[in-house]
Amino acid sequence: MSGGSEQVTGEAVAPQPVAKGRDWAAFVAAHKIQIAITLILVGLYSLFLTGNPDVFLRYDIYRSFMSTMPFFGIMALAMTFVVTLGEMDLSFPSVMGFSTWVFGTVYVSSESFLLALLACLLVGVIAGLGNGLLVAKVGIPSIVATIGTMFLWRGAVNMAAEGKGIALVSLRESPLHQVFVGRLFDDVLPMQFVWMVAIAVFLGLIYRRHRFGSHVLFVGDNAASAAMMGIKVDRVKIACFMLVGGFAALAGVFLTSEVTYFWPSQGDGMLLTTLAAVFIGGTSVFGGKGTLYGTFIGVLIIGSLEAGIVAIGLTGFYVQFLYGLLITVSVSIYALLLRRGG
Numbered sequence: 001m002s003g004g005s006e007q008v009t010g011e012a013v014a015p016q017p018v019a020k021g022r023d024w025a026a027f028v029a030a031h032k033i034q035i036a037i038t039l040i041l042v043g044l045y046s047l048f049l050t051g052n053p054d055v056f057l058r059y060d061i062y063r064s065f066m067s068t069m070p071f072f073g074i075m076a077l078a079m080t081f082v083v084t085l086g087e088m089d090l091s092f093p094s095v096m097g098f099s100t101w102v103f104g105t106v107y108v109s110s111e112s113f114l115l116a117l118l119a120c121l122l123v124g125v126i127a128g129l130g131n132g133l134l135v136a137k138v139g140i141p142s143i144v145a146t147i148g149t150m151f152l153w154r155g156a157v158n159m160a161a162e163g164k165g166i167a168l169v170s171l172r173e174s175p176l177h178q179v180f181v182g183r184l185f186d187d188v189l190p191m192q193f194v195w196m197v198a199i200a201v202f203l204g205l206i207y208r209r210h211r212f213g214s215h216v217l218f219v220g221d222n223a224a225s226a227a228m229m230g231i232k233v234d235r236v237k238i239a240c241f242m243l244v245g246g247f248a249a250l251a252g253v254f255l256t257s258e259v260t261y262f263w264p265s266q267g268d269g270m271l272l273t274t275l276a277a278v279f280i281g282g283t284s285v286f287g288g289k290g291t292l293y294g295t296f297i298g299v300l301i302i303g304s305l306e307a308g309i310v311a312i313g314l315t316g317f318y319v320q321f322l323y324g325l326l327i328t329v330s331v332s333i334y335a336l337l338l339r340r341g342g
Contacts, residue, residue, distance in 0.1 A: 033282035034291055034297075037280065037281055040297075040301065044301060048304070048308040051313065065303055066190045069193065069304075070251070071251055071254060072270045072273045072274045072299070074247050074250060074251040075096070075244070075247055075274050076281075076295050077199055077292060078203070079244055080203075080207070080278055080291075081216055082142075082241060083284075083285060083290065084207075084216050084217060085236070085237060086286060086287025086288065087135060087241075088143045088146065089241060090143065090147055090271065091152075092245070093150070094151070095244075095267075096251055097153065097157045097252070098156050098157040099245075100252035103120035106120070113177065114176060120249045120253055121246055127245045127248075128241045131241040132242060136238050165262055166262040167260070168256060168262060171256075171260050180195070181258045203292055204293065208292075219237070219287075220289075220290075221287065272324075277295055277298035277299045279326075279330045280298045280302070281297060281298030281299075282294030284334045285331050289334075302326075305322060309322070
């Protein structure tokens with residue numbers, strides 16, 4: 001009996017290392033994009049530390065990164081939903097500009113941060129709704145529709161502002177200013193970075209744990225099949241474009257609050273950085289696959305790339321080249337993986 005018992009015990013214990021090995025292999029296979037983008041981040045910062053330790057061993061530069069990353073990072077997180085659909089929104093920088101003009105105008109007339117914030121968010125959501133209707137109901141390809149609205153909203157803000165900025169120095173007197181862009185722990189941690197982390201966690205839970213996120217993935221993978229499953233494809237698309245519009249407006253509030261000034265070209269220059277963060281983060285331009293974690297890491301990479309390049313002795317002229325290279329390489333990799341069924 002004892003020999004039989006030992007044999008049974010041996011058979012039960014022996015497979016455990018194999019099972020653990022298989023679990024680890026399965027985890028790596030399921031999260032290979034997240035692991036890869038994390039290693040890229042570690043490698044990039046290691047390069048920066050090696051190239052200029054005097055700068056990158058000091059906390060000041062990281063505080064600077066955390067102050068500026070959220071301005072495009074918040075939009076990149078929301079943009080992940082639209083790209084997962086297999087769609088594209090190119091109008092969000094212009095939506096940011098017009099929404100922020102509304103914020104500044106309402107604040108000047110009312111001296112109410114909260115009222116200005118609500119008006120700004122409402123305009124952003126309405127702009128996103130317009131994009132969603134053009135794509136889902138009218139049937140215009142998203143890249144064409146949002147090129148049109150990009151010029152529309154940029155022209156609207158230029159006409160409304162008449163090319164003039166709005167000084168908003170009194171924003172600093174509002175308690176909400178500290179809530180949005182204050183500094184925690186004696187000027188150690190910028191509040192806008194805390195907000196970005198919180199938004200990333202919130203949207204990540206929706207993306208992976210909520211029914212809406214599942215619907216986004218289904219629609220992006222195969223819209224016709226999603227419709228046959230009872231998913232309201234048009235509603236999902238419209239909601240995602242509204243999400244981008246709302247968060248573009250919110251990002252504009254963070255930016256305006258930080259500098260206490262509005263200028264008509266606000267948002268210009270953020271298109272490339274935002275899309276680069278989404279694409280190198282692992283969200284497929286073909287739809288159906290994406291990762292909020294990857295986008296967040298992509299924001300950390302893109303947000304530190306320009307300063308890092310200059311710090312290690314290269315000129316700023318390399319920055320746009322590297323942005324374009326990163327987008328091209330990442331999209332090419334996902335295209336090859338798709339062709340191989342990966």
